[in-house]
Amino acid sequence: MAIKQDITYKINNSVTATELISVFKSVGWKKNPENIVSAFKNSYYITAYVKRKLIGFARAISDRECYTSIFDVILVPEYQKKGVAKKMVLMIKERFKGTYFFLTYTEGNKEFYEKCGFKVNKRAMWIERQV
Numbered sequence: 001m002a003i004k005q006d007i008t009y010k011i012n013n014s015v016t017a018t019e020l021i022s023v024f025k026s027v028g029w030k031k032n033p034e035n036i037v038s039a040f041k042n043s044y045y046i047t048a049y050v051k052r053k054l055i056g057f058a059r060a061i062s063d064r065e066c067y068t069s070i071f072d073v074i075l076v077p078e079y080q081k082k083g084v085a086k087k088m089v090l091m092i093k094e095r096f097k098g099t100y101f102f103l104t105y106t107e108g109n110k111e112f113y114e115k116c117g118f119k120v121n122k123r124a125m126w127i128e129r130q131v
């Protein structure tokens with residue numbers, strides 16, 4: 001099992017659909033391999049590695065001046081609870097410091113984002129993806 005020092009972080013590095021999908025799959029999320037690399041390339045993203053193995057990521061879309069949204073914060077289960085996801089969210093917060101930050105959280109993860117500094121805003125709204 002890796003210790004914190006074994007984990008390296010990269011920004012907007014080259015990633016393949018296979019490695020991204022494998023991380024999504026490890027937490028039970030299905031994503032489309034045909035557009036996932038493009039979705040990442042159109043975002044600002046942090047990846048976490050142990051040696052050459054991708055163990056997690058977090059991505060954001062920002063206008064770099066006013067507003068930033070955060071999506072797809074994921075760690076493979078065996079590397080969870082080591083502070084890795086929080087570190088990536090804090091890196092995004094630092095990169096886009098001075099903007100508003102928005103996100104939606106999945107069941108059971110509200111407290112994680114509270115620990116990253118987020119507060120619930122009862123006036124936020126969204127439209128679910130139509131397929």
Ligand SMILES: CC(C)(COP(=O)(O)OP(=O)(O)OC[C@H]1O[C@@H](n2cnc3c(N)ncnc32)[C@H](O)[C@@H]1OP(=O)(O)O)[C@@H](O)C(=O)NCCC(=O)NCCS
Binds near residue numbers: 084087104105108110
């Ligand atoms: C949510 C997730 C990204 C957290 O990753 P992680 O690397 O384990 O989180 P961290 O170790 O950085 O946790 C940071 C802090 O939040 C806490 N935390 C993490 N997940 C938590 C949870 N589900 N509930 C309550 N607290 C949580 C940690 O204990 C830690 O607390 P501390 O700073 O007081 O020590 C990870 O569990 C995951 O990938 N889940 C599946 C995918 C998912 O649902 N992602 C969120 C999308 S909205």
